[in-house]
Amino acid sequence: MNRKILIAIGIIFAIIAIVVILRSPEDSWICQNGQWVKHGNPSSPMPTSGCGTSQSTQEPDIIVTSPQSNQIITSPLSIEGKAKGSWYFEAVAPVRLLDDKGNVLASGQIQTQGDWMTSDYVPFKAELTFSYNATTSGTLLFHNDNPSGLPENDKEFNVSVQLVPIQTLNVNAYFNNNNLDPQISCNKVFPVQRQIAKTQTVAMAAVSELLKGPSDAEKSQGYYTNINPGVKIQKMTIENGVAKADFDETLETAVGGSCRVSAIRVQITETLKQFPTVQSVIISINGRTEDILQP
Known part of the structure; x- marks a missing residue:
């Protein structure tokens, strides 16, 4: 008798386990397009954690507001943006304009518009004068000023631009x-x-x-x-x-x-x-x- 009872109890537990396994995917919260969506009839409340977003997004060291990516530029070129204080040394950092073959068309420095001795963003401005003879793509290449000279401390950021000859x-x-x-x-x-x-x-x-x-x-x-x-x-x-x-x-x-x-x-x-x-x-x-x- 006891053996029959144990077998019956085992069968019941097996059936319950199968039901749970089959139902669980249907009764849960699913992340779709950045939002939590009910799937079936979940018993738990909607998750409070972010859906489809990284919780450890790192701010960029430099943000260039002008020129914009793939913008047509002419000489003289005005450059504006902001960078973390660590990007500069003595309130400046190098910038170069390259053509599509990597030739340097112009070089100069971005100059801070405030106190650079901070971990926050500091606005910068620069102006580059250059000449060119043919329509081509180019790259505005920003480097951090790295007084240590150590390669592992080098950083760079680039903005693609379009060069159109001017008369x-x-x-x-x-x-x-x-x-x-x-x-x-x-x-x-x-x-x-x-x-x-x-x-x-x-x-x-x-x-x-x-x-x-x-x-x-x-x-x-x-x-x-x-x-x-x-x-x-x-x-x-x-x-x-x-x-x-x-x-x-x-x-x-x-x-x-x-x-x-x-x-x-x-x-x-x-x-x-x-x-x-x-x-x-x-x-x-x-x-x-x-x-x-x-x-």
């Missing part, structure tokens, strides 16, 4: 050069060719190139400027052969001596008179033409 033209900016003028005349200036993006305001663009001063390569050839750094041109008009160029007060700040004043006037005048539509030049400062650039 350019050549203009001259006029500078002094003692090698070409051994007598060091005050009123002798010499042209340096600059390539700029094609524009309808070419005279304004030429003066802007003049205000940048000579490049390092041009300086090595003896070119120099008598114009103060940081001068801004505020307005330019050309009518009836007369170019009127208005500058801010920086043009005459701490300027003394008849030779320097003469050189400044000649640099501006000759830069504008390269254009056939300009026969004479009137220089003004904040609208004033009298009592400016006095020796």
Whole structure:
């Protein structure tokens, strides 16, 4: 009798186990498209843990907001974004622009716009100037500044971009050069060719190139400027052969001596008179033409 009872109990437990096994997949919560969905009639409440999401998502070290991925870019290129403080060293980090063959078109540094001695994100900006002759894809390559020099500490981030050629033209900016003028005349200036993006305001663009001063390569050839750094041109008009160029007060700040004043006037005048539509030049400062650039 006892044996029959034990056999019956065993059969009952086996049936219960089979039912549980068969029912369990139908009575549970299933993760679908990021949401918990009932499958059958589960007896347990909906899970509170995340569905389809990683609980250990790591923030990126650097986020570039401009340019966007696959954006068409032109020169000069403005770059903006933010990076963790550890990405920088002495508030900067390197950035390069490569073409589709890996050739470096431009290189520079991103510069923080705040205190970089933090573990939080710090905004950055940069500007790259470059030239290219054909439509191609490119890569903006960001590197962390790694003062340790250890390869295991190197990090990089890249943004794919599209390079489309822009039309350019050549203009001259006029500078002094003692090698070409051994007598060091005050009123002798010499042209340096600059390539700029094609524009309808070419005279304004030429003066802007003049205000940048000579490049390092041009300086090595003896070119120099008598114009103060940081001068801004505020307005330019050309009518009836007369170019009127208005500058801010920086043009005459701490300027003394008849030779320097003469050189400044000649640099501006000759830069504008390269254009056939300009026969004479009137220089003004904040609208004033009298009592400016006095020796």
